[in-house]
Amino acid sequence: MGSWPRVTYLVGILKDMCDERSSQFQVGFGGVAGVRSFTEWADAASRPDALGASADDVRGVIARGAGCAYGDAAQRGGGTVVRIAKTPHQPSGATSDAIEVSAGATIGEVCWTLLRHGRFLPVVPGTARATIGGAIAAxxxxxxxxxxGSFGAHVVSLDLIDGSGTRRRLSKTEDPExxxxTVGGMGLTGVIVSATLNSTTVGSxxxxxxxxxxxxxxxxxxRVRALSTTHDHVAAWLDLRSRAFGxxxxxxxxxxHGSLPREDCKARASSSRLVxxxxxxxxxxxxxxxxxxxxKIVSARRRTRRAPERLLGIESALWPLDGLGEWNRLYxxxxxxxYQVAIPDGAxxxxxxxxxxxxxxxVxxxxxxxxxxxxxxPLSFPLPGWTLALDVPATAPGLWAALDxxxxxxxxxxxxxxxxxxxRLKARHVRAMYxxxxxxxxxRARLDPSGRMKSDLGCRLGLIGSAT
Ligand SMILES: Cc1cc2nc3c(=O)[nH]c(=O)nc-3n(C[C@H](O)[C@H](O)[C@H](O)COP(=O)(O)OP(=O)(O)OC[C@H]3O[C@@H](n4cnc5c(N)ncnc54)[C@H](O)[C@@H]3O)c2cc1C
Structure with missing residues (x-):
């Protein structure tokens, strides 16, 4: 833990002693820069005042989904974190192309519900644990x-309790700005409580x-460029060690697609896994x-020789990392x-x-x-080109300077x-990158005039004013 998170952590403990609510330690998936903050629960039917005690929190309020963001996007040291309960808007079935869900439902829950109808979400991230609110916000x-495209393209509408406490229904035609x-706004326009999402036919x-x-x-x-024109889902794993570089x-x-019987989706959704x-x-x-x-290379070589094509469960293809629960503990x-970057075509x-x-x-x-x-x-990450993601232990010598x-x-x-x-990004790079x-x-100033929505990420990068 660096020095500023440690200070924030201690301030949190002191604040906790003066507050009737009890604070909790919160940290991103990478396990770096955790802080203490208070937690409030809301649900999809929440009225604006449901954000309750958080209204008075001068340290700020930010929504938190499943905490799959790797850094400090879903936390506010000494402030309040709002979480969305899954009930009463559990995904309840999909009879048309669109499905209405609580923002607290996970990608996996929604996908398994849709699969029983031969449908699926058009865009899913690399983990089924992320929530719908988190998927929209990022x-x-x-x-x-x-x-x-990205997740927001398939959101029909979303219900937001904005920073001023007003509940709004937003869509591409109702207040599109x-x-x-809010799409890609990293929770800094308000709390998304529910959304209606388009789905796509997958057949099995x-x-x-x-x-x-x-x-x-x-x-x-x-290869990735060529295969991306002929296949639905394409990704490359790279070995960057010097001996095998590249x-x-x-x-x-x-x-x-076709007539093979559908899997028992419910069984898969609840199947046990290693943790x-x-x-x-x-x-x-x-x-x-x-x-x-x-x-991994030996096994891939064997597969390319014997049977380069295989039938695979959708979860193994799209969420291979979820096969080992809490794998971030390995670090x-x-x-x-x-360190995930987007690099434009031509570069x-x-x-x-x-x-x-x-x-x-x-790496x-x-x-x-x-x-x-x-x-x-405006704050969406993807741009036409490539995205490279590298996982490095936080204790690696020279890491922070190399990333700068x-x-x-x-x-x-x-x-x-x-x-x-x-x-760890510095505020000075944000304007060029975004x-x-x-x-x-x-x-955002219209949706949150008093600047109530704050996250550690938003403050560090000066997204919501000057950087702290
Ligand atoms: C193993 C793994 C693989 C991943 N693969 C991908 C990938 O392939 N592609 C990709 O794009 N991302 C990927 N991610 C990142 C992840 O999908 C995003 O960080 C997503 O935002 C996490 O959702 P969450 O519910 O956990 O949100 P959190 O991590 O809790 O929060 C993330 C952001 O969303 C905001 N937020 C959460 N809920 C709400 C809400 N109800 N209202 C308003 N704002 C809200 C938070 O304030 C925060 O800014 C991956 C993460 C992991 C752990």
């Missing part, structure tokens, strides 16, 4: 961004997945990662940082350079995906760091 993208400021809970092994980053880039495993999946124990010590190290990477108490040289430079750090997981057209939301340098390169080529994964920031701020 305008998440999936492995199919070139075809489907407020709608797009299975996909055809093909695997290809690549020998260099250049080859991986070429080796990649590219997976490309298409939904299985990483919480021992507080790192279970990963460079040697173990090297062994795991070597095993121990000190946690890890995911592939910078992409390869970044992978090379940051590959000198102990335990590296992935590459193709991105398509940008969304209408990388930020400069990313900003220079017109790229950006993903706010939903960030815990050039529509002022446009977003104007709309």
């Amino acid at each position: 305008d998440v993208h999936g492995k199919n961004h070139p075809h489907a 407020a709608f797009w400021a 809970a299975l996909v055809w997945e093909s695997t290809a092994l690549t020998a260099s980053i250049d080859e991986t880039v070429r 080796t990649g495993v590219v997976t490309a999946a298409n939904h299985l 990483c124990p919480n021992i507080g010590l790192p279970l990963l190290g460079p040697r173990r990662v090297a062994l795991a990477n070597a095993a 121990g108490k000190a946690g890890f940082v995911q 592939e040289g910078a992409l390869v350079q970044l992978a090379t430079d940051l590959g000198r750090l102990p 335990y997981l590296a992935t590459l995906k193709r991105l398509g057209t940008a969304s209408a939301a 340098t990388a930020d400069g390169t990313v900003a220079e080529v017109g790229g950006r760091v993903y706010l939903a994964k960030d815990v 050039p529509r920031l002022d446009e977003w701020r104007e709309v």
Whole structure:
């Protein structure tokens, strides 16, 4: 823990002693920069005053979903965190293309409900645990961004309790500026309580997945580009260790449309899974990662020789990391940082350079995906090009300086760091990375005139005024 989070943590404890409510420790998925804050619960039927005690919290209020953002987006040290209960708006069935859900429902819950009707959400992130509120607030993208765009494109309407306590129904036609400021707005326009989402026909809970092994980053880039035009979901895993630098495993999946029987979705949704124990010590190290990477390459090579195409459950193809619950504990108490950037088309040289430079750090997981057209939301992350994501233990020597340098390169080529994964970006880079920031701020000022909505991320990056 750095010095400022420690101070905030102690201030939180003192504040807690003077408050009737009890504060809780909150931290992002990366386990870095946790703080104490108070929790309020609201539900999809909430009236504006349901945000209750949080109205008086001068430290600020921010919504929190499942806490899958890696950094400090869903926390406010010493302030209040609002969580949305799943009831009474559990996803209750999908008879038409659209489904109305509580913002507290998870992506997985909504998808399994839809699958019983042969339907699915058009865009899902790499974890089924994220909530609908979190998916809208980060305008998440999936492995199919070139075809489907990001999450906000498929939101028919959303109900927001804005920063002034007014409940509003927003859509692409009802106050579209407020709608797009909330999509990708990282919770800083208010609390989303429910949403109506479009769905798409998939036919079954299975996909055809093909695997290809690549020998260099250049080859991986070429493969991902080509496969993204023919397949629904494409992603590459990269080995950035010096010995195997650039080796990649590219997976490309298409939904299985047709007459095969549907899976028992309910059973899958509740099926038990392995959970990483919480021992507080790192279970990963460079040697173990090297062994795991070597095993992954061997297994991919075998698969490409024997049967490059296989039928796979949709959850294994789209949410492979969810197979091990709480896998972030593998990094121990000190946690890890995911550096996820978008790099525009034409800057592939910078992409390869970044992978090379940051590959000198102990990168335990590296992935590459193709991105398509940008969304209408001013703070949305995807732009036409690529997204590279690297997981590095927070204790890695030279990490913070290396990422500061990388930020400069990313900003220079017109790229950006993903706010939903960030815990350390500096405010000075934000304007270059998000050039529509002022446009977003104007709309936010209308929705939250007294500046009640605050997160640690929003304050650190000066999204909502000057940086703290
Ligand atoms: C294993 C893993 C894989 C991931 N893969 C991807 C991926 O492929 N693509 C991608 O885009 N992202 C990905 N993510 C990031 C994740 O999808 C986003 O961070 C998402 O926002 C998390 O949703 P959540 O419910 O956990 O929200 P939280 O982490 O709790 O909050 C995230 C943001 O959403 C806001 N928010 C949450 N709920 C509400 C609400 N009801 N109203 C208003 N604002 C709200 C918060 O204030 C915060 O700013 C991944 C995360 C993990 C852990």
